[in-house]
Amino acid sequence: MKNKYVVIFNKLVKKIQQGVFSAGETLPSEHELTAQFDTSRETIRKALNLLAQNGYIQKVRGKGSVVLERNKFKFPVSGLTSFKELADQMGQEVKTSVHELTIVTQASHIRRQLGCPEDAKLWRLIRSREIDGERIILDKDYIREDLIPDITKETAEQSLYHYIEEELGLEISFAKKEIVVEDITDEDRELLDLNGHQQVVVIRSYVYLADTTAFQFTESRHRPDKFQFVDFARRTKA
Amino acid sequence: MKNKYVVIFNKLVKKIQQGVFSAGETLPSEHELTAQFDTSRETIRKALNLLAQNGYIQKVRGKGSVVLERNKFKFPVSGLTSFKELADQMGQEVKTSVHELTIVTQASHIRRQLGCPEDAKLWRLIRSREIDGERIILDKDYIREDLIPDITKETAEQSLYHYIEEELGLEISFAKKEIVVEDITDEDRELLDLNGHQQVVVIRSYVYLADTTAFQFTESRHRPDKFQFVDFARRTKA
């Protein structure tokens, strides 16, 4: 939060969200922003590149930083964001139920994928998410116990990521995700209001800390009619 | 292709893919790379940041650039990549059939979303993709005729993006995407081998040029059992 360019990035995001700069307009030039924030042009450019990466602006040479329309598909649900953070952003009323919170010593295939020691214990956490009175999402987590030692029912109901980042001081950095569609299981039938659906959308993710250690594997199972994934993508120049 | 840091980025990607640098190892330090490529440290850092953004490496302060395992879920299908490019990457044998290639003057809602003039014409392009003898994907495109004037059946069968970028010299820059699951339509029934499936995964995208003009709206409809979306995501620091 103290890095100059991150601070500037966040201030500009806020201004865009508040409509101080609206879609189609250009931001003040790098030269002007340099003066406004009393910094160097390169620092401003780092902040602007963050904006561009996250789909807030498009930089056009000779022209300026054009603010992009951000609501073609509501909010971007992609990226690495916890369920709590998403729910807050969407303003949805959400209820989380913890169905299981145990330590497992089996699940060797997951342990192998997470690359943790053979004798390491794993948290097994199963939660359902209820929106507008319907249980729509089933989250199954496997979390390394040696890295995140204390998980209570309360933290599992609230925000796990907040606990990991703020309480434990660990830096969650990146994730590898897969989205597929699969047939429902008995567990889905028991813990979700499937409403007749025979398949679910499954998001599997491995989540990593900044030092490249994987600490979590998540399987998030969504009822198809309530599932939406929104993404902003840039073309990587060959 | 002539930018120094992009050239270095591509060379390093190739070396990682070839296994010259393998997962878990660190790349040569920025200092060493600076010497190897006879350039400045900032230029090297731009190349390394591209690698980090695309999930090839994780930079760890004090340690180095750690090469990441890249095959937890095969290839990354996210981003802004044409079907042809994906198929080439996967080494799949694919057949594209063009079912419709016409100019439409209606579809005002799409025209509005694309933000093009009221009298602008749109290409309407419908293609099915056949993999291993099954028609699995149905692509429905709307493309601005004033920007991409000549589309032939042949270019539609081969690579549209290659034509747009290489022949027309336009720069495809970013896209806004949405993934949902929907019930099948009569058109799906006619043009796909649904194999009993009653729903399809629908990817809707608006695609933009570098000057922020939207030129394409695509609806890509996938048979659920053959659908896979793979993504690499980084956590944006608050």
Add this chain to the structure above:
DNA sequence: CATTATAATTTGTATATACAAGTTATGCAA
């Protein structure tokens, strides 16, 4: 008025330096 050439503005690239912060290696001392 319209067209064209020129200048000013704006972003992109490449390079350089200084210091901060985290990790690893080294060497000294007990």
Add this chain to the structure above:
DNA sequence: TTGCATAACTTGTATATACAAATTATAATG
């Protein structure tokens, strides 16, 4: 040998300069 302080190494941030390339504004010209 062990432990600890120190040094060396590596990435992160902030700043500065010079020039290139694209766009826009201005002025000159017919």
